Amino acid sequence: MAIPIIDSHIHLFPEAEISSHCWYTPENSSLNGRRSVEEFRVQTGSPPQLAGFVFIEADRKNDDSKDWTFPLQEIDWVRRIATGQPRPNEGHTAEDAKLCVGIIPWAPVVLGADQLERYLVKAEETAGPAWEKVKGFRYLLQDKPNGTALDEKFIEGLKLLGKRGYVFDLGVDQHRRGRIQLEEAVDMIDRAHDGVEEEEKVVFILNHLCKPDLSIISQTDPAFIAWRTAMFTLSKCKKTYMKLSGLFSELPDKLKTQSAEDIFSAILPWLAVTLAAFGPSRIMFGSDWPVCTPGTGDDAWKKWHNIVEMVCDLAGLGPDDQERLWSGTAKEAYKLD
Numbered sequence: 001m002a003i004p005i006i007d008s009h010i011h012l013f014p015e016a017e018i019s020s021h022c023w024y025t026p027e028n029s030s031l032n033g034r035r036s037v038e039e040f041r042v043q044t045g046s047p048p049q050l051a052g053f054v055f056i057e058a059d060r061k062n063d064d065s066k067d068w069t070f071p072l073q074e075i076d077w078v079r080r081i082a083t084g085q086p087r088p089n090e091g092h093t094a095e096d097a098k099l100c101v102g103i104i105p106w107a108p109v110v111l112g113a114d115q116l117e118r119y120l121v122k123a124e125e126t127a128g129p130a131w132e133k134v135k136g137f138r139y140l141l142q143d144k145p146n147g148t149a150l151d152e153k154f155i156e157g158l159k160l161l162g163k164r165g166y167v168f169d170l171g172v173d174q175h176r177r178g179r180i181q182l183e184e185a186v187d188m189i190d191r192a193h194d195g196v197e198e199e200e201k202v203v204f205i206l207n208h209l210c211k212p213d214l215s216i217i218s219q220t221d222p223a224f225i226a227w228r229t230a231m232f233t234l235s236k237c238k239k240t241y242m243k244l245s246g247l248f249s250e251l252p253d254k255l256k257t258q259s260a261e262d263i264f265s266a267i268l269p270w271l272a273v274t275l276a277a278f279g280p281s282r283i284m285f286g287s288d289w290p291v292c293t294p295g296t297g298d299d300a301w302k303k304w305h306n307i308v309e310m311v312c313d314l315a316g317l318g319p320d321d322q323e324r325l326w327s328g329t330a331k332e333a334y335k336l337d
Contacts (some may be wrong), residue, residue, distance in 0.1 A: 003319070004051035005305075006101060006327040006336070007044075009207065009245045009286030011058040012036050014077060014090050020070040022059045030294035036091025037081060037099065040289060044301045051327060052101035054286075054334060055081070056169060056207075057138050065108035065139075068119060075105050075126045082130035100133060102334045104169050107137035110144075112153030113160040120164070135334040136167030136203075142211065143173075146180055149188040158192040162202030167334060170204050173211040174227055175250050182210060182230035189237055203239050205333055208246025208288065210234075212270055215252045219269055228273050235277040241333045242278045244271075244308060244325070245286030248296045256295040260306040271311055280321040284329040 015034040018024055024032070044050060055078050060070035080086055084097030105127075108119050124131045141149050148154060161168055172181040185206075193201045212227045219225075234240050247267055248256060255266055264271075274283065285308055292300040312322050330336065 002047075002049040003323050004327045005047070005049050005285065006051050006330045007053040007287050007289070008102075008205075008284045008330040008334075009056050009243055010040060010053045010289045011056055011291060012040070012078065012081065013058050013074075017070075017073060017077065020060050020073065022061050031290060034089075034091050035290045037093075037096040038091040040301075043289065043293070043298055044305075050099075052099045052336075054102035054104060054135070054330065054336075055100060056104045057106040059140060060106060062106065062108070065111055068108070068122065071106040072122060072126045075103075075123055075130075078103055078105075079127050079130040082133050083128070101336050102135045102330075103127075103130065103133045104136050104138050104167075105134060107139055107157075107161075109137065109139040109157035109161070109168070110148060110151065110154050112156045116157045116160055134166075135336070136169060136205070137161060138169035138171060140171045141185075142171050142177065142181070146184070149184045150191065155188070155191045158188070158202050159196060159200075162192070162196060163200045165335075167203040167205055169207055171207040174223070174230075175211045175213040179223070179226040179230070182226060185210065186230060186233050189234070189240065193237070193239065201239050203241070203333060204237075205284075206234065206240060206242045207286075208243060208249075209270060209274055211246065211250055214247060214250045214255075214267055214270065224269070227270075231273055231277040235282070238282075240278075241282045241284060241329060242274060243286040244274065244283050244311070245304075246288040246292070248292040248300060248304065249288065249294075251296075253295055257297070260303045260310070263303070264307045264310045267307075268314075275311065275315055280315075280317055280325045280329070282329060282333075283325050284333065285326050 013035050018032055060074050062071055081092050082100040084094035086092050172185050174182050189204055213223050216224050287301050287304055289301050
């Protein structure tokens, strides 16, 4: 029997709201336009084992967390998907509601507990019946000033999420920001858990292997060593999980068009470290669709799926461990029904 797949990391957005994203420019044609369940189905091929996906916020504009208009608009958009109430030409149907098994919206964690509480109230009002699918929140740190993750209010916000039973999706970027992002991630987790009862410690779900630099040739490169050290350090906390996702965006351009086998060979050192550090019980499959497609092509989802299958084969994972990687870990970490 085929092992069910939960894609733990996809982004969706309607064409009418494209300009509300921080990354949008009229010239950025690679991601402009509608990206909804219909396009996702086409590019995955809708394999019968695809059991669902987790929607991850797509970086809506928020004026340094002061304006919640567009993040709440995004919640309203995904509510229509999760509850099977599409508007004309949005690219999803009532039947697609069952595919949306989890929602991770944006939240102003950086503002501290009081403001975060206010936001959660507004977010729940906006989500309506889809609120039961909200499993946690994300506030991207990859483009924020150094020290943001260690600010007292940020730590306060993380502790509130843990107390409320929500996870935090952690997006940092070693490739473009250097080892300081990894070091701050380690320190942030320690501070967020300090003095907190075990059952109220926030769960961290690390995105995209923390975005390592895949152009590195030698494993003795200081950047690779710093990344490898951080992976093992982060994995020591049992409240952390890792998404096997997002690596296509970090590939050198010339490698993006290569076969799945060639890409697998090129990124094997990073895959091996991740598996050794976290093990299949704390690794989950994610595609990062549609961000995985620029330069890689419309077969990006299928190509990444093939690469993850190669990981399973090389590691000699048995049925139980494969089930964890493809869906079980996501179910546990996100508390999916």
